[in-house]
Amino acid sequence: MNPAQHIVLQAADWLNVFGHYMLLSLLSIGGAITTTSDMHRYLVDQHHWVTDPQFNAAIALAQAAPGPNVLFVALMGWNLGLNAGGLLPALFGVLVTMIGILLPSTTITFVAARWGHANRDLRPVRAFKQGMAPIVVGLLFATSWVLANGNGDFSRRWAVWLVTGVVALIIWRTRIHILWLLAAGALLGWFGLV
Numbered sequence: 001m002n003p004a005q006h007i008v009l010q011a012a013d014w015l016n017v018f019g020h021y022m023l024l025s026l027l028s029i030g031g032a033i034t035t036t037s038d039m040h041r042y043l044v045d046q047h048h049w050v051t052d053p054q055f056n057a058a059i060a061l062a063q064a065a066p067g068p069n070v071l072f073v074a075l076m077g078w079n080l081g082l083n084a085g086g087l088l089p090a091l092f093g094v095l096v097t098m099i100g101i102l103l104p105s106t107t108i109t110f111v112a113a114r115w116g117h118a119n120r121d122l123r124p125v126r127a128f129k130q131g132m133a134p135i136v137v138g139l140l141f142a143t144s145w146v147l148a149n150g151n152g153d154f155s156r157r158w159a160v161w162l163v164t165g166v167v168a169l170i171i172w173r174t175r176i177h178i179l180w181l182l183a184a185g186a187l188l189g190w191f192g193l194v
Contacts, residue, residue: 021100030136
């Protein structure tokens, strides 16, 4: 789809987007960023409502901007609305995606945090916390796969994978702030190296 080309979204489509984001909210253990692979599948691959460059730019911009990383969800809704016809649909798209992603997880988090804090010494609560760590790591790997693979095949994107591995090692082994690494990645992209 050409980014300048408009899509037509009916009320049922907006309701489906809202419902999909509510379901993603329940899966977003470790944050909304862990659900980007399914957002990509839904918005880009399945419905063609958002383009690959729009999708990747929304995540990059939201991650580079100060504030919570869930802002990329608002940008997804913004792009969806812009593609559907302009400023008002874009604002509506922001509301639909943000309320959808935030409402279930915030409600459950509030209730579960109060219960978990009151019962923090129980063995099942401690086991649950330890068991969730590998799931979060797996979801983050799925996110990195979608972002690093982009719209090219793996063999042609080796430089991106190399940079991804190097940055992961730097984050793991040093205390360099992530904004410096984002700036370095932006420079590599600017010069066409990745």
